[in-house]
Amino acid sequence: MSPEPNDLSEAMSREADAASARPVDLEAVLQGSRARRRTRRRAVVGATASIAGLLVVGGLVFAVGATGPFQGASSSDGLAAADSPAAESESSAESESSAGEGDDSASAPQVGPEFGDDLLVAAPETLNTCGAAIAPASDAAASPLAATVEPPAASVPSGSEATVAVVVANAGPSIVEGVLSAPAITVSDGGATVWHPRLGSADAGAAPIEVRLGPGESVTLTGAFTAASCADGGEDSLGTVELDPLAPGPYGLSAAISFTPADGAPQELVVSPAASARIG
């Protein structure tokens, strides 16, 4: 005999009424979440500073390697100098200096009335969640960057992995300079997310892309997706179980890319509108 909905409702209402639940401590929630946000911000800024430091060190190493051959027969001295402990200590001193600068900026106070702006510091992969409505496209008035997805011309087989081109264009009147992440592609059905990348998987192995886009200029990136559904299993199913292949039909493909402006302005997410693609 299946319990009646009324019985269930009454049982739960009485149970909840009978409990003397402790009220939520609002102050503890606010303090705890502020501390967590600060920690995460420091991690984001620290990681960005580390990447910048690596780029600088990489550039120096590349420059040293490139200038070596021009030193002709005596280049071995140059190479020996570059390989010497002294050179290493210079490089490491430089990288430590970069990291130190990063740490300084990272530990700068992050609290204040404007702290709510860090709403936009989100990993592109976690923008959409399985089963939930996809995020709307970026507001053209809020950012000069606009993203569009160019869906595959051919139908993508159900259950397979595929790539898609994502064009990020500067629709504003001035030059835009900064670093773009790899695009996180979301597959949607009727406006609801049916697949999105796991956190950290969208840009796995991909270096951030430095861009300097004049008005009207664009850059084309490549994003990957799987024609499978996480809608039934929810977020827990991503990466833990084999997902069901999507049923054949038209689906939406949208992209989210984080953009870190070179001028130190807050990071932002560039979200494309969903483009129709055929699966199956």
Place this chain on the structure above:
Amino acid sequence: MARSWDDVATQLVVERGDALTRYAYLLTGDADDAADLVQDALVRTFGSPRFQLTLPRAEAYVRRAVLNAVIDRSRRDGTWRRVRHLAVAPAPVDVPQDRSDVRIDLMRRIRSLAPRQAACIVLRYYDDLTVDQVARTLGLSSGAVKRYLSDGLRALSSSIEASDGATVGADPNRTEDDHVS
């Protein structure tokens, strides 16, 4: 203009804090545990970067975080539950004597369901949400919610019938893995 997270958190706690605590209590059966779970879930929700955090989205995040914590706990307890029958003889289930006992018995059975089934039943029959609203709240598809509700009600029914027949046929200690895997 985006509202400050603190504003959204404050409004959520003031307007929906009690409802969230009741939801957690119905899933856990312990008032202190429920309060701790909601507190943690709120900190997790407002301590992580989220895009366009509105009040309804924040509430859905908190409910999902509470459910995930219950699922984690259920998984931790799962190992013992899977081997317990090897060490302990099953105890007979007492037949409830009055309506109060019936209610307590029903709640015990609801809490012994897989967490997602229990959460769907709480949101559907206590919070009176539609299937689509439950799906949005828990980040599931409507089809999945219907399946969890159907499986949950069937499990409750089996459990009640088993105890009515003075047998212990139903397994009151299913974990999330029982139907996820």
